[in-house]
Amino acid sequence: MRRRVDPSAPEPTPEVTAPEPSTREVDPEENPDVPEPTAVGTVMRGHFSRAADARDALIRGDLPPAQADMRWLATHDGGGALPEDLRPLFDQMQTEAGHFAEATTLTEAGTALARTLTRCGACHTAGDTGPEIATPPMPEGETVAAHMQRHRWASERMWEGLVTDDAELYQAGAGALREATLFESEIDGAAQNPGPPERVEAIANLVHQLGDQAAAAPDDATRANVYGRLLATCATCHRLLEVGDAVAIGEGVAPSGLPAPAGE
Numbered sequence: 001m002r003r004r005v006d007p008s009a010p011e012p013t014p015e016v017t018a019p020e021p022s023t024r025e026v027d028p029e030e031n032p033d034v035p036e037p038t039a040v041g042t043v044m045r046g047h048f049s050r051a052a053d054a055r056d057a058l059i060r061g062d063l064p065p066a067q068a069d070m071r072w073l074a075t076h077d078g079g080g081a082l083p084e085d086l087r088p089l090f091d092q093m094q095t096e097a098g099h100f101a102e103a104t105t106l107t108e109a110g111t112a113l114a115r116t117l118t119r120c121g122a123c124h125t126a127g128d129t130g131p132e133i134a135t136p137p138m139p140e141g142e143t144v145a146a147h148m149q150r151h152r153w154a155s156e157r158m159w160e161g162l163v164t165d166d167a168e169l170y171q172a173g174a175g176a177l178r179e180a181t182l183f184e185s186e187i188d189g190a191a192q193n194p195g196p197p198e199r200v201e202a203i204a205n206l207v208h209q210l211g212d213q214a215a216a217a218p219d220d221a222t223r224a225n226v227y228g229r230l231l232a233t234c235a236t237c238h239r240l241l242e243v244g245d246a247v248a249i250g251e252g253v254a255p256s257g258l259p260a261p262a263g264e
Contacts, residue, residue: 040129043078047093048131048163051117054100055159058109061235066109070100073116086127093119106235111228114162118220121165130164138176150176151207155234158214158227170223174214177207177230203237 054069074097079090096116103109124130135157139149154176161170210230217223 039081040083043081044129044131046076046078047073047120051113051120051163054113055231058106058113058231059234059238061106061239063106063109066113067101070097070113070116074098074100082123083127086123089119089123089126093123106232107229109228110231110235111225113231114224114228115221117159117162117227118165118224120163121220124163125165131160133160133164133166133169135160135169135172150179151234154211155230158223158230162220162224162227165220167223170217171215174211174217174226178211178215199240203233203240206233 050069050073054066054073057063057066057069074094076094079087079094082090093116096112096119099115100109100112103112121130136153138153139146141149154173157173157176158170159173161167161173207230210226210233214223214226214230217226
């Protein structure tokens, strides 16, 4: 059901920008091959969009919008559209999403999000459905930007592996994460305000360790735990180095494995 592209294939030309998707509604009489959206499909697309938005906000270190998206997932009354045998899995997903509001650190928040994804994956497997995954080629190159793009590629594959309950797809991301580790000198060079050397080194080492742990993860719970810590590490790195769309997130939120900032 899921198509993959050979990671050794050449990287797409970055200058080419895909056109914005059309927002015009398709007339079934104009294009009869386009199926009508189902109630289940509408619910699932809404869930996927909210979870992705929460992930992106968390990576930025912007917890309030992530909490809002996860609160919607935890309370959205969409289970009635699902077949009766899938509703218990829907309830489990909402329970996990509800734990996000209890998080007091980025690691707890990332883990709550990742565990929610595993419930999505279990439901997709049980219902023999789920999103179609088209895996793009892994970015190539030896620049800092290329290394960061490979980090993003790895994170996306791990995300998709959890959402679709596909351990092989998750492992593809884990393998890329192990191979695309940044050195502290590269992190410093990319930062607007390089952080303390010991924390920069700790981030570089932790990302490598998480790649190793992800590759060895034997089950969904462990895979979710590792992915949650990865999200927290990304957010902490962006905050520390003031790169990307990082925002201030308060104190005491560094993921386990990183030394606390000076003064904490």
